[in-house]
């Protein structure tokens with residue numbers, strides 16, 4: 001009889017724990033968002049702004065998918081600003097394309113999962129052009145437009161939640177004239 005009473009007491013105590021949560025056990029579940037975004041130095045979410053000149057080396061902009069992907073991701077981006085593709089800068093596009101309005105680049109699926117170094121990413125190389133013309137300073141904004149993998153999964157571009165600030169969807173490169 002005592003055992004049965006204890007059992008009933010235990011059940012009623014459990015039933016009264018309406019706010020039971022996995023956090024109560026000391027665990028914290030932190031999901032890794034499935035987004036594609038630019039990566040700033042050290043994982044910072046501050047805007048990416050590079051101040052360079054026409055004679056500067058290629059600017060590698062890292063585009064990452066921290067949660068990884070089951071297949072290669074094609075990322076579409078656009079250009080805006082006063083810098084002109086083919087005149088003020090050109091692009092190195094591994095597995096992608098580029099034109100005056102923007103282009104695509106492919107994040108290859110990492111074949112050796114496990115560990116931070118295995119995050120799926122690619123570097124978009126923006127190469128400033130020394131044009132030999134006095135043409136003033138130019139600015140270039142690269143905006144991520146969409147990202148989809150070979151399985152048809154679409155990724156959110158930029159970091160953050162809908163309705164709030166979206167981080168690292170854009171990267172800005174200011175190119176100063178050297179002539």
Ligand SMILES: [Ca+2]
Nearest residue numbers: 054088131135
């Ligand atoms: Ca120029």
Ligand SMILES: [Ca+2]
Nearest residue numbers: 133135177179
């Ligand atoms: Ca120039």
